Amino acid sequence: MGKLRPRLVTPLLATVMVLGLSACGGGTDAGASPDAARPAEKIKLTVALFSDFHFAPLYEEFKKTHPNVEIVERRAQFNDHHTNLTTQLATGSGAADVIAVEAGYIATFTPLADKFHDLGQYGLTKRQGDYLDWKWRQGLSPDGGKLLGLGTDVGGLAMCYRTDLFEKAGLPTGRDEVSALWPTWEAYMEAGKKFTAAKVAGAKWFDGPGENFRAMVDQAPVGFYDEQNTLVAGTNPDVRKAWDLSVAMIQAGQSAELAAFSPPWNTGLTKGSFATIICPSWKTGSIKDAAPATSGKWDVAAVPGGGGGNQGGTHLMAPKQGKHPKEAAELIDLLTSKDTQLKLFTEAGALPSIPALYDDPAITSYVNPFFSDAPTGKIFTDAAKALKPQHVGPKAGDVLTAFGNGLQRIEQGKQAPQDAWQQVLKDLDRIK
Amino acid sequence: MATRASTAVTPSRRPQLPPPRDRARLRVLAHRLDMKASPYAYVAPYLLLFCAFGLFPLLYTAWVSLHDWTLLSDTHTFVGLGNFQALLGDEYFWNAAFNTLSIGVLSTVPQLALAIWLAHLLNRPLRAQTIFRVTLLLPNVTSVVAVVVIFSQLFGRDFGLVNWVLSWSGAQPVDWNAGTASSHVAISVMIMWRWTGYNALIFLAAMQAVPRELYEAATIDGASGFTQLRRITIPMIRPTVVFVVITSTIGAMQVLAEPLLFGVYSLTGGPDRQYQTLSLFIYENFTKLDFGYASAISWMMFLFIVVAAAVNYLLTRRARGSLT
Numbered sequence: 001m002g003k004l005r006p007r008l009v010t011p012l013l014a015t016v017m018v019l020g021l022s023a024c025g026g027g028t029d030a031g032a033s034p035d036a037a038r039p040a041e042k043i044k045l046t047v048a049l050f051s052d053f054h055f056a057p058l059y060e061e062f063k064k065t066h067p068n069v070e071i072v073e074r075r076a077q078f079n080d081h082h083t084n085l086t087t088q089l090a091t092g093s094g095a096a097d098v099i100a101v102e103a104g105y106i107a108t109f110t111p112l113a114d115k116f117h118d119l120g121q122y123g124l125t126k127r128q129g130d131y132l133d134w135k136w137r138q139g140l141s142p143d144g145g146k147l148l149g150l151g152t153d154v155g156g157l158a159m160c161y162r163t164d165l166f167e168k169a170g171l172p173t174g175r176d177e178v179s180a181l182w183p184t185w186e187a188y189m190e191a192g193k194k195f196t197a198a199k200v201a202g203a204k205w206f207d208g209p210g211e212n213f214r215a216m217v218d219q220a221p222v223g224f225y226d227e228q229n230t231l232v233a234g235t236n237p238d239v240r241k242a243w244d245l246s247v248a249m250i251q252a253g254q255s256a257e258l259a260a261f262s263p264p265w266n267t268g269l270t271k272g273s274f275a276t277i278i279c280p281s282w283k284t285g286s287i288k289d290a291a292p293a294t295s296g297k298w299d300v301a302a303v304p305g306g307g308g309g310n311q312g313g314t315h316l317m318a319p320k321q322g323k324h325p326k327e328a329a330e331l332i333d334l335l336t337s338k339d340t341q342l343k344l345f346t347e348a349g350a351l352p353s354i355p356a357l358y359d360d361p362a363i364t365s366y367v368n369p370f371f372s373d374a375p376t377g378k379i380f381t382d383a384a385k386a387l388k389p390q391h392v393g394p395k396a397g398d399v400l401t402a403f404g405n406g407l408q409r410i411e412q413g414k415q416a417p418q419d420a421w422q423q424v425l426k427d428l429d430r431i432k
Numbered sequence: 433m434a435t436r437a438s439t440a441v442t443p444s445r446r447p448q449l450p451p452p453r454d455r456a457r458l459r460v461l462a463h464r465l466d467m468k469a470s471p472y473a474y475v476a477p478y479l480l481l482f483c484a485f486g487l488f489p490l491l492y493t494a495w496v497s498l499h500d501w502t503l504l505s506d507t508h509t510f511v512g513l514g515n516f517q518a519l520l521g522d523e524y525f526w527n528a529a530f531n532t533l534s535i536g537v538l539s540t541v542p543q544l545a546l547a548i549w550l551a552h553l554l555n556r557p558l559r560a561q562t563i564f565r566v567t568l569l570l571p572n573v574t575s576v577v578a579v580v581v582i583f584s585q586l587f588g589r590d591f592g593l594v595n596w597v598l599s600w601s602g603a604q605p606v607d608w609n610a611g612t613a614s615s616h617v618a619i620s621v622m623i624m625w626r627w628t629g630y631n632a633l634i635f636l637a638a639m640q641a642v643p644r645e646l647y648e649a650a651t652i653d654g655a656s657g658f659t660q661l662r663r664i665t666i667p668m669i670r671p672t673v674v675f676v677v678i679t680s681t682i683g684a685m686q687v688l689a690e691p692l693l694f695g696v697y698s699l700t701g702g703p704d705r706q707y708q709t710l711s712l713f714i715y716e717n718f719t720k721l722d723f724g725y726a727s728a729i730s731w732m733m734f735l736f737i738v739v740a741a742a743v744n745y746l747l748t749r750r751a752r753g754s755l756t
Contacts, residue, residue: 079697079719083718086721257607259696259698261696262584264589267585271590271591273590404703405700405704408703408704409703412703414610
């Protein structure tokens with residue numbers, strides 16, 4: 001019997017341990033304390049982001065007024081970040097106290113008003129006066145009754161271009177002359193024809209058709225969805241116009257056929273495979289990161305089509321799973337405050353969503369050394385002022401993918417434009 | 433602690449012990465219990481884990497696949513086999529199935545042949561054997577992200593190394609990502625690079641159990657290295673071959689990371705879905721939050737894997753005649 005015991009004990013112990021472990025896994029949140037917190041009690045706030053928002057110094061500032069609050073930031077890859085949030089909302093656990101939601105996804109989450117804290121209850125409605133009206137409304141529930149998210153930044157548009165390649169092609173290089181080259185997208189294509197005719201070795205006019213197409217659609221009064229969230233992409237004449245023009249540019253041989261942010265695109269940026277690239281304010285940072293060696297060869301001009309569209313921009317929201325809505329709301333208030341947005345423009349290239357700042361000298365006088373000292377502060381605030389707001393629908397990201405794929409199929413010679421368009425319509429039916 | 437406690441109480445307990453014959457019977461009983469129960473206790477942790485993380489998800493997925501199930505809505509309508517019906521008529525599903533099969537064959541067949549050959553080479557007495565064996569495993573421990581990023585650069589259209597080498601023979605540059613066949617080749621090469629060494633090590637382990645005398649006798653009879661490989665090694669390690677073929681097939685059916693990253697996070701596997709595999713198709717529908725449909729695809733994939741594994745098993749068993 002003495003021999004028997006250890007033989008049975010080991011596996012039994014293992015079983016118990018496994019069961020114990022899995023039980024622990026399920027109940028990590030069980031210890032979270034309710035909000036009836038005494039002032040001395042420690043509170044932990046999690047902030048979930050999809051890239052570096054340069055928030056770290058602001059957390060320290062927040063702790064000065066809230067010594068009992070500890071802030072933990074976690075980051076995920078962009079696509080995963082929003083999928084994670086969906087899963088967390090559906091399963092009812094795991095969501096952070098404060099979460100960043102990008103413009104392409106905001107309309108997916110605002111209809112789920114009962115899954116987020118109404119920030120209006122914590123007094124943040126007072127911030128309405130600060131904001132661009134359309135940006136403010138994006139953060140409201142569909143009936144307008146609840147304030148679910150406060151904006152951090154918007155993505156005003158410009159066009160970045162390579163001065164060295166322009167010079168080789170005999171085009172003007174000064175940013176004002178270049179802006180004058182393309183009052184419209186048609187004029188942009190004409191300039192592209194001149195560039196192509198000059199046969200600059202290894203260089204095309206732009207990187208790929210998808211991003212230009214997106215910019216053209218962003219500038220239209222109505223994009224893929226109407227105000228009632230009905231998918232109108234297949235019937236909207238502005239979308240069709242953007243498509244046709246993109247096809248024409250492909251057929252004129254102006255595309256370098258590089259998908260944005262792919263490794264070959266990065267190489268192309270460094271090697272000068274294309275002369276122009278559509279630039280929302282945040283992309284100036286991406287270019288700098290991807291091709292640091294090209295510093296000084298770039299400049300920034302106005303976007304074709306007169307005035308800006310909006311690409312990107314983020315809201316901060318507080319899921320109901322968070323147990324400390326008051327502190328979360330106060331943190332959101334700080335992270336989106338006027339001072340914060342001013343600071344983040346110079347540090348991270350994030351264009352403020354507070355119009356009063358567009359005349360602030362700290363922003364309007366900002367020049368970007370990487371882009372030949374282009375006054376990006378003035379260029380992007382001008383773009384933001386000219387920006388016509390457009391309603392973003394719930395599955396805008398999937399819709400854009402369908403169109404981008406269609407344009408690439410034409411570019412790769414796999415389909416005639418008409419067939420590609422038909423397949424896009426078929427793909428849209430699946431998105432519903 | 434138990435021993436110390438028992439020695440302390442032993443004197444007072446001793447008189448209460450049963451008489452020797454009963455004690456012997458008790459020992460037999462305990463032994464029988466040990467023989468019967470211990471094995472179950474040993475496998476219990478695995479079975480419990482399997483039920484929690486294997487069986488339950490499988491059954492739950494089956495349940496979900498019978499519903500119109502969108503993650504964020506609270507109502508889940510029962511649709512019976514509706515999802516499966518839609519799936520069988522979905523050309524994108526068959527496209528994904530074809531791609532999976534094509535990439536699977538392109539990567540598995542040359543990979544296993546190469547692995548056996550490498551293992552055969554390493555099975556001879558060599559200097560610095562360990563270094564060679566560790567080298568074989570290196571690709572496998574490399575992060576798949578790094579592998580794909582590097583190989584995507586190698587297979588680049590404009591500045592890729594592969595096209596540069598091809599250009600020596602005057603060939604036109606290939607747009608590896610755009611074509612169906614070319615993208616399948618590129619992805620298969622990535623898979624092969626990662627898994628050939630791993631499979632070679634498994635083969636090598638099996639080969640070391642083959643009696644040396646067989647080779648010695650064959651050498652005396654004048655059999656070449658290749659003949660020895662074909663006539664002695666492969667027949668002797670058949671069970672391992674069957675095992676590796678089946679695990680590789682299952683791996684190939686589930687390939688996700690390589691095509692996903694090769695397309696720079698394109699969920700459709702390229703603009704024309706030219707390299708969208710079944711796993712990628714499931715993932716695409718999961719991110720669309722269409723859980724019912726995605727679950728139906730998962731179950732179809734499960735069936736495919738069972739069929740593929742069975743076919744492989746039969747084929748590799750049948751192959752006995754021709755291999756020996």
